Amino acid sequence: MAERRRLDLDELSFRVVVGALSTAAVVVLVAPTVIVLLTSLTASASLRFPPDGLSFRWYRALAGAGQLQRAAGNSLYVAVVATAASAVLGTLGALGIARSRSRWARALDALFMSPLLLPALAFGFAALMAFSLAGLRLSWLTLAIGHIVVCAPIVVRTAVAALAQLDPALLESSASLGAGRLYTFRRVTLPLISRGIAAGAFLAFMASFDNVPVSLFLSDARTEVLPIHLWQIIETNLDVRAAAASGVLIVFTLLVMLLAERLAGLSRQLR
Amino acid sequence: MPARSDGEWRLALPVAAFFALFFVAPLGVLFVVSLFAEPTMQTLALRQYTRFLGDRLHLGILVDTLVLGVKATLVCLLLGYPLAWVIARARPRVQSLLVFVVILPLLTSVVVRTFAWIVILGRQGILNKTLLAVGLIDEPVRLLFTEPGVVMVLAQVQLPLMILPLLTTFQRIDPHLADASAALGAGQWRTFARVIAPLSLPGVAAGCVLVYAACVTAFVTQTLIGGARLVWVPLFMYQQATGANDWPFAAAISIVFMFAVLFVVVLINAAGRGRRALVHG
Numbered sequence: 001m002a003e004r005r006r007l008d009l010d011e012l013s014f015r016v017v018v019g020a021l022s023t024a025a026v027v028v029l030v031a032p033t034v035i036v037l038l039t040s041l042t043a044s045a046s047l048r049f050p051p052d053g054l055s056f057r058w059y060r061a062l063a064g065a066g067q068l069q070r071a072a073g074n075s076l077y078v079a080v081v082a083t084a085a086s087a088v089l090g091t092l093g094a095l096g097i098a099r100s101r102s103r104w105a106r107a108l109d110a111l112f113m114s115p116l117l118l119p120a121l122a123f124g125f126a127a128l129m130a131f132s133l134a135g136l137r138l139s140w141l142t143l144a145i146g147h148i149v150v151c152a153p154i155v156v157r158t159a160v161a162a163l164a165q166l167d168p169a170l171l172e173s174s175a176s177l178g179a180g181r182l183y184t185f186r187r188v189t190l191p192l193i194s195r196g197i198a199a200g201a202f203l204a205f206m207a208s209f210d211n212v213p214v215s216l217f218l219s220d221a222r223t224e225v226l227p228i229h230l231w232q233i234i235e236t237n238l239d240v241r242a243a244a245a246s247g248v249l250i251v252f253t254l255l256v257m258l259l260a261e262r263l264a265g266l267s268r269q270l271r
Numbered sequence: 272m273p274a275r276s277d278g279e280w281r282l283a284l285p286v287a288a289f290f291a292l293f294f295v296a297p298l299g300v301l302f303v304v305s306l307f308a309e310p311t312m313q314t315l316a317l318r319q320y321t322r323f324l325g326d327r328l329h330l331g332i333l334v335d336t337l338v339l340g341v342k343a344t345l346v347c348l349l350l351g352y353p354l355a356w357v358i359a360r361a362r363p364r365v366q367s368l369l370v371f372v373v374i375l376p377l378l379t380s381v382v383v384r385t386f387a388w389i390v391i392l393g394r395q396g397i398l399n400k401t402l403l404a405v406g407l408i409d410e411p412v413r414l415l416f417t418e419p420g421v422v423m424v425l426a427q428v429q430l431p432l433m434i435l436p437l438l439t440t441f442q443r444i445d446p447h448l449a450d451a452s453a454a455l456g457a458g459q460w461r462t463f464a465r466v467i468a469p470l471s472l473p474g475v476a477a478g479c480v481l482v483y484a485a486c487v488t489a490f491v492t493q494t495l496i497g498g499a500r501l502v503w504v505p506l507f508m509y510q511q512a513t514g515a516n517d518w519p520f521a522a523a524i525s526i527v528f529m530f531a532v533l534f535v536v537v538l539i540n541a542a543g544r545g546r547r548a549l550v551h552g
Contacts, residue, residue: 010458010459010460010461011458011459013460014458014459014460014463015459017353018353018356018357019357021349021350021352021353021354022353022354022356022357024350025350025351025353025354025430025434026354026369026372028350028427028430029372029373029376029427029430029431030372031387031391032376032384032387032388032391032427033375033376033379033384033387035387035390035391035397036383036386036387036390039390047389047390047393048390048395049390049391049396049397089285089286089289090286092282092283092285092286093282093283093286093287095279095282095283096279096280096281096282096283096284096286097280097283099279100279100280102280104280105280105283108280108283108286108287111287111290111294111295112283112286112290114294115290115294117484117533117536118298118529119484119487119488119505119525119528119529119532120488121488121490121505121508121509121525122298122301122508122525122526122528122529123294123297123298125301125508125512125521125522125525126297126298126300126301126522126525127293127297128512129297129300129301129304129518129522130296130297130300133300145293146293148289148293149290149293149294152286152289152290156286203378206378209380210380210381210382212381212382212490212491213488213490213505216490216509217512217513227380227381227382227491230380230382230383230386231382231491231494231495234382234385234386234389234495235494235495238389242386243386243390246380246382246383246386246387249379249380249383250379250383253375253378253379253380254375256378257374257375257378266374267367267370267371267374
């Protein structure tokens with residue numbers, strides 16, 4: 001009897017502790033998103049939660065925020081360019097290293113992954129100095145190159161994972177049926193790893209769109225990107241338009257994420 | 272096999288060239304610049320390194336940053352570990368909902384997520400209002416621009432990076448092991464401590480490495496929540512690089528910081544592996 005009660009207490013305390021902590025974690029994960037969305041709907045001129053009355057006035061105010069819109073356009077442009085280049089470079093890189101056991105392939109693997117491990121701020125600063133010492137002025141191109149360096153590794157990673165699941169027998173049968181290498185790649189390999197590449201490209205897009213450490217050094221007044229502009233607004237005058245812009249970004253992220261889930265099974269790729 | 276993969280690695284060459292030119296070369300430049308004694312880059316010396324490592328104030332910034340990462344990572348682990356366990360054990364529908372809850376913030380802009388916490392932590396923020404209403408405090412506490420505030424926000428912002436690798440590890444643990452442990456008379460806590468926790472160590476190490484590296488370099492969160500008075504390495508390095516235009520000093524700070532972070536990451540990995548060897552041996 002005493003034994004039984006001890007067991008129940010054990011079970012109960014375990015459930016209470018795990019339950020309480022994981023509930024706290026879920027609240028902490030969800031709350032910021034909900035709070036930003038609700039705050040952005042405030043009718044007053046100050047950031048307050050709960051908001052004083054609901055209105056879309058700050059969303060309407062975004063229509064007149066030229067600088068914010070320009071920054072968003074710049075971010076979108078750089079992210080599209082960086083994503084396209086990362087998808088091509090990342091896929092090539094993955095094809096080169098995924099099935100080779102050679103020492104060179106291992107070394108290249110380490111090289112391709114290292115931008116993900118090193119502090120991006122240090123890389124951003126290093127790139128600024130390198131471009132400036134090479135006599136190159138900051139431009140769209142230098143900003144995009146900086147973004148590609150931090151985004152291509154993401155595609156390499158998901159494409160390598162997709163290639164690892166590819167059955168080599170399929171490639172052998174294709175070859176034995178007389179298909180050339182390029183034909184096999186186009187008709188067998190590429191369709192089978194396309195979801196992996198797509199998932200990597202989605203992640204690369206979000207990483208570029210949200211990048212601060214590299215843009216901090218490589219973007220200037222002309223190429224100012226959205227996260228930097230928002231960061232400045234929040235740091236200087238904490239305007240409610242920042243909440244509305246955040247609201248737009250949350251909805252945008254949600255849409256991109258649902259699309260990525262549909263097209264590429266994103267959540268499976270992340271694990 | 273050799274015939275097929277033969278020469279395939281050459282596909283990676285253009286990519287390797289791109290990385291050599293735009294990643295390795297800039298890092299080389301970073302190192303060379305750090306060896307100059309003055310911003311005008313005339314003489315070579317190790318002066319920048321002694322300036323950073325030999326000064327109590329500067330060294331304090333480095334240590335504070337490394338410790339900040341440890342604190343935030345521990346909070347992250349405390350919250351993330353149980354949730355990852357619950358997600359791994361949940362029914363499929365609940366599981367996909369919870370995975371969604373974890374991934375959405377991961378993909379949402381860091382600036383947006385940090386901004387939310389300004390609304391939560393401010394003097395008129397939700398947390399202060401709630402604590403006042405409940406009667407736990409008599410007047411608003413300062414949370415913004417304090418180190419505990421930064422630790423809390425960092426832990427929240429990086430939480431998905433902790434949960435995802437843990438989830439993968441939990442899903443690989445054979446559920447029969449816990450059943451066997453229970454059948455042999457072990458309670459939940461004992462099963463957890465003796466079976467689940469040791470087997471999850473690789474996931475813990477992986478999650479901690481990702482979260483730690485992200486926390487110590489989190490420029491946006493550190494500056495927005497910490498304000499201008501709390502300075503950690505990323506802001507300090509940025510100020511030296513752009514405000515003071517002292518490139519050699521900023522370069523030396525970057526290099527010391529990179530190696531310091533790498534050192535902690537290696538330590539975490541070694542801890543994860545060392546324990547695992549004990550479990551299997």
